[in-house]
Amino acid sequence: RALLYQLWKGNVSSRMLNPRLQKAMKAYLTANKHGVRFRGRRAAARSRAELLCRLRSRARLRTLDGTEAPFSALGWRRLVPAVPLSQLHPRGLRSCAVVMSAGAILNSSLGEEIDSHDAVLRFNSAPTRGYEKDVGNKTTVRIINSQILTNPNHHFIDSSLYKDVILVAWDPAPYSSNLNLWYKKPDYNLFTPYIQHRQRNPNQPFYILHPKFIWQLWDIIQENTKEKIQPNPPSSGFIGILIMMSMCREVHVYEYIPSIRQTELCHYHELYYDAACTLGAYHPLLYEKLLVQRLNTGSQGDLHHKGKVVLPGFRAVRC
Template identity: 45%
Template sequence: MRSIAITVWFFLNVLLLGTVGYMVLIWIQHWRRVAIKNRQMNEITYTRQPNVEYYDQGDVTTEDPMYKSKIFLSNNIEDDILEKAKQIRLFNFKNKITSRLRQVVMKESSGYLKDANPYNVPNKPQATNGVQKNWVCDMATGFDTFRTLDRQDDLDHPIMDYLPDEPLFDDDQSFNTCAIVSNAATLRNSNLGYFIDSHDLVLRFNNAPTVGYERDVGSKTTVRILNSQVVTKPQFEFVTSPLYKRLKLLMWDPSNYSSTVNEWIQSPEHKFVNNYVAFRKLNPESNFHIIHPQYLWYLWEFLQSHTAARISKNPPTSGFLGLAMLLPQCAVVNMFEFIPSERLTHRCHYYHEKVDPTCTFGIWHPLAAEKLLMLAANTMPDQTVFNTGYVSIPGYKSLQCNP
């Protein structure tokens, strides 16, 4: 009898221990799965990279009103939380970027650059309220057409003999999709190269290379806009470098606001004339134009008239200049990494390691004001702008403007 009792007692203890052990094992496996899922969410949502300017995105909790309003359509609640975390991160990032751009514009307006007026630009009328979303329609209907120097200009200078006979674009020439590719470091690891090359026209700037960076920036180049420093300074090897061959070229050099074209060409900001002439002699078939210096100030006045704050009294960027040039030619203009994406870093360019935060938000050009106008005209969702990395602006032929 005693042996039976001991056997039953032993069996019950083994059964109890086995049950408890099994429950503990299940409990451990459950929390291990939760830990793995949380780690994956953190890696996807908050992975930090060296030299990247990150913002405080906040924590995602069940107390967040956006979380509470979520209608879960899938069976995996953890995946829905992850998706909501991405949405909140994108929303916060957009707000941080737009707020920073507005702060820069207001800082310029408050007199931060009060004494920085090297071109003697007078005050001009500004917008009365906020960023005007219909500015592209205003540009299409009431703005001076894009203008380059040509042989009909009253310019008394030998350079006139080397200006090309053909225009930069024929009157009837148009494109469906156009890509304007910035030099921004945020293009690194974007994998946008194939998409960029799929455009009918691709515009690039200065000495930005494509070789070795094709995966992110593509290889196709139709037009290249150059500032006069690139044409002038020896380190850019403008006359001999293959980077500037077999494509359309456009150069700009700023003048004093009130200077005549003859006064400007006698004393340009950068002495580009000799290299321009040398290039044209070596490449007589090249379609290489020079922007009329007064057009830069026409464009600046337009930018000021559509910004409800005083902007810096310096010429617009090459990017905004390129946009104004292509809007009449293209049904759609896609601008790559002019509005910084979530790949934002303190580096300036994708092709070298120079660090300068002002490359993104501006301090000399009225860059922040330009970016706010680009955002106002953009037709792409926030995911495309701040994650993929481009804004899309309808060209004149695609506009639907109210009369």
């Protein structure tokens, strides 16, 4: 609980994590499996306005467009959707919701509020059916990691979760963002199912995030954190928040910073308990949350009771 109150105040250190999570964090720092070499500077104490402007100028939403090797030679220019993700709503959506999959959203009765937004973003295999009262039933965008595309248990091809929505997939690439290396050795091979899905469903907007976008987000988190963060990509949650900040005028994020309902239940739709889901082990999740806490323009009451953070979209930011 102490950690929750510190997180609400924006004052947390990894030293407050339980010993198991601290150990896991250190192991990731030592392994540095994506070859991260941070060249920036850490921890200038920036104001909210400065942070927002930096995010807007540095975190440019980018997806594979087929113009770079090796994708250019493989015909990806004609494979990817003709309209880029950043142009799908050229005038910007008004108000958007990002719904985290955390167990803490159970018994929140937030469903109606979530569905009242113009667009709703959800993650991976998080369902709405059976959970409408707490999470709503509208889904506009779904972000999926490469395991969803490759693990047969997720039924990517035929599950209704992945139909009638904008799909955005990602996979951890080397920090160098060398696309040739990544294509040869993705974490999970999302390229083959992507090609197949594009050919079968050419009218569904389906994108793969550019590794440069993902690692730019990582750089920004590290630049604004005093401690050394895990050298692994940010969580889907943070990526989703930044995508919606590029597409919407206002973004309401639910149960990213936990509410008073905080629980070790990892997902609302699964009986599995692990504090790492909320506080991070592989992902620099604790630091992502600190950064988002600093950007919050919503009320303390909404943070504590709804687990809600309100962020301005980049269009609404004056720099």
